[in-house]
Amino acid sequence: MESKIWDVICVGGGPAGLSCAIRAAELGRSVLVLEARSGSATAGSMMVDGYPGFFSITRQELLDKMARQAKYHATIRYAEKVSRLELEGNIKRVYSTVVRGEFFSEEIMYEGKTVLIATGLHPKKLNVPGERKFRSKGIYYNNPPEGEYEEKNVIIIGHNSWAVRNALHYDSVGAHVSLITARSTFDAHPALLRRLNESFVDIRFGHEVISFEGELKVKKVNLKSPAGEKVSILTDIVVILSSKIKNRELFMNAGLAITPEGKIIINSANQDTNLSGVFAAGSAIRGDSIVGIDAAEGQTAAMQISRHLTDLEKEESVSQPEKLTTTLEQRFVEGKSVILEKVDLSTEIIKWVVEAPRIAEKCQPGQFVIIRINDYGERIPLTIADFDRDAGTITLIFQKIGKSTKLMGKLKTGDHILNLLGPLGAPVKIEKWGTVAVLGGGCGVAPVLPKTKAMREIGNYVVSIISARTGSLLICQDDMKEASDELHIATDDGTLGHHGFGLDLLQKFINEGRKFDHVVAVGPIPMMRAVVNFTKKHNIPTIVSLAPLMVDGTGMCGACRVTVGGKVKFACVDGPNFDGLKVDFDELTLRSRAYRYEERISLEHMSRTN
Numbered sequence: 001m002e003s004k005i006w007d008v009i010c011v012g013g014g015p016a017g018l019s020c021a022i023r024a025a026e027l028g029r030s031v032l033v034l035e036a037r038s039g040s041a042t043a044g045s046m047m048v049d050g051y052p053g054f055f056s057i058t059r060q061e062l063l064d065k066m067a068r069q070a071k072y073h074a075t076i077r078y079a080e081k082v083s084r085l086e087l088e089g090n091i092k093r094v095y096s097t098v099v100r101g102e103f104f105s106e107e108i109m110y111e112g113k114t115v116l117i118a119t120g121l122h123p124k125k126l127n128v129p130g131e132r133k134f135r136s137k138g139i140y141y142n143n144p145p146e147g148e149y150e151e152k153n154v155i156i157i158g159h160n161s162w163a164v165r166n167a168l169h170y171d172s173v174g175a176h177v178s179l180i181t182a183r184s185t186f187d188a189h190p191a192l193l194r195r196l197n198e199s200f201v202d203i204r205f206g207h208e209v210i211s212f213e214g215e216l217k218v219k220k221v222n223l224k225s226p227a228g229e230k231v232s233i234l235t236d237i238v239v240i241l242s243s244k245i246k247n248r249e250l251f252m253n254a255g256l257a258i259t260p261e262g263k264i265i266i267n268s269a270n271q272d273t274n275l276s277g278v279f280a281a282g283s284a285i286r287g288d289s290i291v292g293i294d295a296a297e298g299q300t301a302a303m304q305i306s307r308h309l310t311d312l313e314k315e316e317s318v319s320q321p322e323k324l325t326t327t328l329e330q331r332f333v334e335g336k337s338v339i340l341e342k343v344d345l346s347t348e349i350i351k352w353v354v355e356a357p358r359i360a361e362k363c364q365p366g367q368f369v370i371i372r373i374n375d376y377g378e379r380i381p382l383t384i385a386d387f388d389r390d391a392g393t394i395t396l397i398f399q400k401i402g403k404s405t406k407l408m409g410k411l412k413t414g415d416h417i418l419n420l421l422g423p424l425g426a427p428v429k430i431e432k433w434g435t436v437a438v439l440g441g442g443c444g445v446a447p448v449l450p451k452t453k454a455m456r457e458i459g460n461y462v463v464s465i466i467s468a469r470t471g472s473l474l475i476c477q478d479d480m481k482e483a484s485d486e487l488h489i490a491t492d493d494g495t496l497g498h499h500g501f502g503l504d505l506l507q508k509f510i511n512e513g514r515k516f517d518h519v520v521a522v523g524p525i526p527m528m529r530a531v532v533n534f535t536k537k538h539n540i541p542t543i544v545s546l547a548p549l550m551v552d553g554t555g556m557c558g559a560c561r562v563t564v565g566g567k568v569k570f571a572c573v574d575g576p577n578f579d580g581l582k583v584d585f586d587e588l589t590l591r592s593r594a595y596r597y598e599e600r601i602s603l604e605h606m607s608r609t610n
Helices: 015-026 059-073 161-172 190-197 248-253 291-319 321-334 357-362 403-409 442-457 477-483 502-511 525-537 585-592 596-609
Strands: 005-011 031-034 075-077 081-086 092-099 105-117 121-123 153-157 176-180 202-204 208-214 218-224 230-234 237-240 243-245 278-280 337-344 349-355 368-372 380-383 386-388 393-399 419-424 435-441 461-468 486-491 518-522 542-545 561-564 567-570 577-579
Touching (some): 015 031, 015 059, 015 105, 059 291, 161 190, 368 393, 380 393, 393 403, 435 502, 442 477, 461 502, 502 525, 525 585
Parallel strands (some): 005 105, 518 542
Antiparallel strands (some): 349 393
């Protein structure tokens, strides 16, 4: 069971569910999307008809774009098949089944204030001779594998828009298409029917499929005509698109009002069902899937869900007037993250534990945040040193060097951070390499900590080497010891551990014959450069984390550009983690010094005015 109560749970991650998730999250609601498939791709190269803003786009491309946008706002959990719904009362419960290996599955319960049903369709088998034999051998129930279909014989079986749309698609790529239905008409959108009449598709009404024939693959479809005669058609591909509502029993058991075919009955004005706080959109209410209509219904549902939640909040405030002030204060605080804990790790280095549940929920090792502490302050990128998803917190560690970080050091426990944006950047790619050496220098020990944990958890043997100018500036010793298989310490002045640099220890280990399959180095630019110069000689793959000048953190300003492998990259979106053996450290060093003069003047002005 997950303890969080979501504002909205979207059951289904197709066009309707994703559109609802995007809009509801933009309206300030917490949104969870549960999708039974392992990803968003569902329809290969089939084109979407008349979707606003796209003259030509495939269904898969559009759904991938929608999923990427939704992930910025909402939480999407794939490979979670919803098995039970409890939709009565103010708090709804959604149960999903997650497969954990070959022989074990786990049921997880999620709670939400509202639920959107946006499940898809289920292929309806014909149950005729030869169908089972040639399944996936020429007979498919969704889109067949990608391939060249020009001059191929393709048979589409079905009567709805789904079938018509597929027939038009294969006709457009040069296939010889036959569209077969046992009915006398198509249950499809008029715009599709107009295009069908103008196409080269061979339409056969009132033809019933009686069998399939072939050898290794299907080669022939046998039909019974309206006159009762047997008709045979040669084919290369058969796509059966006779669909049915996927979750009829699930809907019935939850108490939803449905039609005999299993479609959920709704009030079309606001997408709500017979159960308060439960809404539906897309295939679940129409028995068909038209992306544009699905998306529009999802948007409408999101608006109505937000209004429903607002009404609930008003009712709660009226029934509990003494809590009104607290509620308003909490809403004010939600826009500004709170410093829950402040620890002086040394005279220069500070650790914050910050309340940031949405960032904690999504962040991965190697990502960072950008903070701003006042209306006139600069935007400061900080790598996330640690995170606790259950507590909804992230840990940030910084050194008081410039004006902004010195001002940050004056904030206390309970203070608010004006702006906190994240998680940003790409997570570090971690694999099971074998024996890994991790080098963290100065404040670089903080961002290397989550990477160390992740590398060890995946099965690597981790040898960590942390270093600082002096023992009093060494940070995260206990955390790094717990996260590593071995921990070694170095200080420039010899006050703690090895007297020298962290790289000295790595050189010593390799000279003694120890083998390292991978190296991760995070710290000042000279330190990372020295490590890379050494690992290049020994041909050891090396990951470094770069923190060049950064402004917006989204790749728009271009300030954080670095050259990696001869190509320009942006640390904020392509990094901050890169292949150290390919980094142009000469350029990186020069760019890091660009505003040294301005930084010194700013600090001097700050010291005079304080």
